[in-house]
Amino acid sequence: MDYTYSQHAWLIPLFPLLSFLILTAMGRGAKKTGAWIGTAAAFLSFVFAALIFMERLDGAAAARTWEEWKWLDIAGITLHMGYEITNLNALMLVIVTLVSFLVNLYSIGYMSDDDRISTFFAYVSLFTFSMLGLVISSNIVMLYIFWELVGVCSFLLIGFWYFKPEAKAAAKKAFIVTRIGDVGLFIAILLLFWAMPGNALDFTSIHNAFEGGEINEGLAALIAILIFIGAVGKSGQFPLHTWLPDAMEGPTPISALIHAATMVAAGVYLVARTYDIFQAAPVALEVVAYVGAFTALFAATIAVAQNDIKRILAYSTVSQLGYMMLSMGFGSDLGYSAGIFHLFTHAFFKALLFLGAGSVIHAVHKQDIREMGGLFGKMRITAVTFAIGALALAGLFPFAGFWSKDAILAEALHAGRPLLFAVGLIAAFFTAFYMTRLYVLVFLGKSSEDDHAHESPLVMTLPLIILGVLAVISGFVNFPGEPWLAGWLWGETIEEHANWNVILLSNAAALAGIALGYVVFGRGRQAGNRETAGGWHGVLRNKYYIDEIYEAVIVTPYKAIGHILHAFDVYVVDGIVKLLTAATVGIGRAGIKLQTGQLQTYGLVTLLGLVLFAVLLAGRRFF
CATH class of the missing domain: 1.20.5 (Single alpha-helices involved in coiled-coils or other helix-helix interfaces)
Incomplete structure (x- = not known):
């Protein structure tokens, strides 16, 4: 067999694992050395992931699986541990490793004054290892092991500043709420073990069984919905979304990593990885689509009334994940690829926004946007790159978010789902509105009382610049009418026609949201201070009182x-x-x-x- 980089894909998670072990052995004394070790490990993983991705560009979409280690052999049932490379997880490997590398690099500056900086980088390395192991798992049991390890790492990092009661409470909340979803996934795995021919749990066998109709539709629907419950927990979909905004108590670089490439991405990836099961169960696809649509609009309205810069972005993540689930629920090749496409572009502009927010917090030591203002003149790089991220999130042409969001809306119309299309369009309007509010209050208007704000160091601004470039160009891999990414993911030619009505409506919604946001908040910080706590604004500020309920x-x-x-x-x-x-x-x-x-x-x-x-x-x- 010819040599391929894919057959050594196990090296990709190995680098951050070695980093974790080395930093743990070195202890707190590592300091700056430990930070560079963690960053170097993430970079090596990215280089190898990029090589595998380029190797897959010219090949077919067929999976290549290596399962050399016999893990369990009981009563004639054998379970192997191994890894599998497909076009889907080759793309995910690039996303996870690139964002992880940039977050590590950024954290060298952001966490420089923290006494436990080496512990932080050890946890980040373990987190990255867990997500990478999840991505390349060859069977669903192995995926579940890494799935739980991702949950443990999120607990450690959200509660990193354990001396803060809010951080401890947020860490426990994240761990407990996501466990609810994990129970659903665990039961689904048990049902799969019982239903699958030969009790096989590898993804190749699952694909063959469900594509061949060997599992009846009722059982397939039950398994798919239980899997989706697991994804709802990890990806913060309604009603298990409450942990995600509270997770902002962790260090800001971790917020970027969780929201862009690791924990919340795991839920969407799980649905994509087991998509054969969902396609065999139309009822489950309906559940996915409507839960995603409701979450997209629900979270977008809440973000309108939040004042913590990180919480606004957190609810934005919940909303965008809803978009991805909505697209997956269409059950079509284009719906699937549009959801993955949005996951791809969202990783870059959401990491950019969180790291930009971290740069602001690093400068002014505040998180309430009503107490900020006039930072554009003092933090030009942060302000410009943050604007790029905000426009990409708003879905405005030609930024990356426009292309992926447009693909979802176009498929909604093509699939004959006008209600879901309308919900997506309204959510896009709210997204543009609350991001304009955030940007105006933070970067424009009058300066706040704190006149000592200054631009962050190069080690923090360089990742912002790289992500800013990606937030502009990453959308061009999938033009309307020429869905290269969709064809590559499926390994076949997929036809799509550009829908100019959708293009015009989605841009109109974004422009309307931006215009209204500027009209309402364009007078600066004082406009934000006059917000009332009563009426609908109070309901939104209190997140529809879901936590209280x-x-x-x-x-x-x-x-x-x-x-x-x-x-x-x-x-x-x-x-x-x-x-x-x-x-x-x-x-x-x-x-x-x-x-x-x-x-x-x-x-x-x-x-x-x-x-x-x-x-x-x-x-x-x-x-």
Whole structure:
């Protein structure tokens, strides 16, 4: 067999794993050295991922699988551990490694004053390793192992500043809420094991079984919906979205990594990786489409009323992930590829926006956009690159977000889904509106009271520039009417016609949102301070009170049950144990008093015993 880079794809996750082990062994003393070790490992992974991606450009879409390690062999059932390279995960490898490398490079400046900087880079390396292992997994059990490891790493990084109560609470919330979704995925794996011919769980066998119709539609729908529940948890879809905005308590570079290329991307990737199951179950596709559409609009409206710069971007991520799920729910080749295309472009402009927000926070030490203003003149690189990211997110031509969002909206019309198209268009309007609000209040208008803001160092601005370029050019891989990416992902020629109505409407929605946002907030920071807390604005600012509803309906009753069970444990269970203990101790102490060593006492006890025995014997005969 000819040599290929793909057959050594296992090296890609190995580099960050070695970085994690080295940094853990070095401890806190590593400091700057540890930061560069983590960054170098991410760069090596990116180089190898890029080589594999280029190798796949000229080849077919067929998967290449290496499963050399027999992991389990029980009762005739064998499970191998290995890796598989497809066009889909070759693209994901480039996304994850490139964003991870840029986040590591940026973090050298952002985290430079943190005493636990080497620990931070160790955690980031473990996080990257986990996501890369998930991407190249050859079977769904192996994917699930890395899926859970990704959850553990998010817990460690969201709660990195563990001395802050908010960070600890956010880490626990993320871990617990995503576990709800993970239960669904776990049950789906059990059903697959039961239903699959030969109990095979590798992705090739799953593809063959569901494409060949070997699994009935009802069971396929149940498995697909359970898998989607797992994706809902990881990708922050309604109703398991509440953990994602709170995750902003972690360091900003981690917010960029989670939102652009790792944890939340894992949910969309899971649906794409098991897409054969969804295509065999039209009901499941409907669930995916409508949950995605609702989440896209729901989160976009919430972002309008948030004031924390990172939380606005967090709800933006929830909304954009909804777009991706919406597209996947169409069940078509173009819908699938449009969702992946949006995942691809979103990774770059969302990483850019979060790192840009981090640059602002690094300069002004604030996160409330109402307390900022006039930063354009003081932070030109950050301001320009952030504007590029905002325009790409708004979906304005010719930025990357326009091409991928347009592909989703066009497929919605082509699939005969006017309602979903309308929801997507309205969400696009809100996206442009809240990003204009954010940009105007932060970078334009009058300066805030803090006049000491300055541009971030080169190690932080260089990743912004690279991501800014990608946020402009990455959309050109898939022109309307010439879907190169779609054809490459599927390994076949896919025809698509440019829909000029969609192009014009999507740009009109973006321009309308930008114009309205500038009219409302263009007078600067003071306009933002006059926002009221009542009415619909109060509802949006409080996120439709979803957290409060969960607290009242789920958390409080469970706490009450916990208090009741605790009282039962203390007063009933422990009470019986303590009663038996006290009785035993009492009898023992009484016995001690009889063991005095005095003959008279023993004689008296013996006499009393004989009298008692006689009374009992007489009573038995009498009665």
